[in-house]
Amino acid sequence: MTEAGEGRVGGEAETLDDRSRRPDWFHRGHPVFFPLAGFFTGMVAVIVVPGLYAAIIKWVAGYKRVEELFPFVLLMFVVPIGLLVPQHTRRFGRYMLLGMVATVLVVVGVGATVVWFLLNKDA
Template sequence: MNDLIGAPEADEDAPSAERSRRPDWFHRGHPVFFPLAGFFTGMVGVIVVPGTFAAVLQGIAGTDRAEQLFPFLLLVLVIPIGLIVPRRTRRFGRYLLLGMVSTVVVVGGVGAAVLWWLLNHGG
């Protein structure tokens, strides 16, 4: 089975810790791991969290109350700001904030461009 994925077979003499070691390509310490994870977490946070929050709130409290409580969703912005403060999570927090802001800018820009085109060229 190991030959199919290109990994060398483990020796019978090797200690069990050496055999259970992660593959060489899996590096959480790689310089690109935290920026990519933070950026895409920010994208998911901007896209999925508001929709889920609204759906759950509407299901529990009804449409009128959900509309009143929806501004509390802005508390999600506290997460990247809170991650930027400690030195250990600062890099992840910056990329999380970058992912959130860039997603909002792209979605807003594309929405504005489509609306402009529809108003000027729609029949």
């Protein structure tokens, strides 16, 4: 980026375009773009992929087959692990895996707390 006023004659004021121009790194080069995108991609993957997988298998093969094939949904964890291999996708893959694991831990923790609370309330 050039310094303000460089290439200007006399005391020319900077134009509106110069003042409102975003930095070159604003979108994809921003330091938090890949961590946020990876984390939320992991969250969405954990929430959407199992339900979509079960719905498609049930539609194609029936309910009994879904019960047999549902454990294969854990293969979705291969995607972020595979992203850890190449250097240029490593950061995104690391945060995607973090988002997936954090979402699973939160869902399991909240579910266990609710079950514990309901069982203790009735006792």
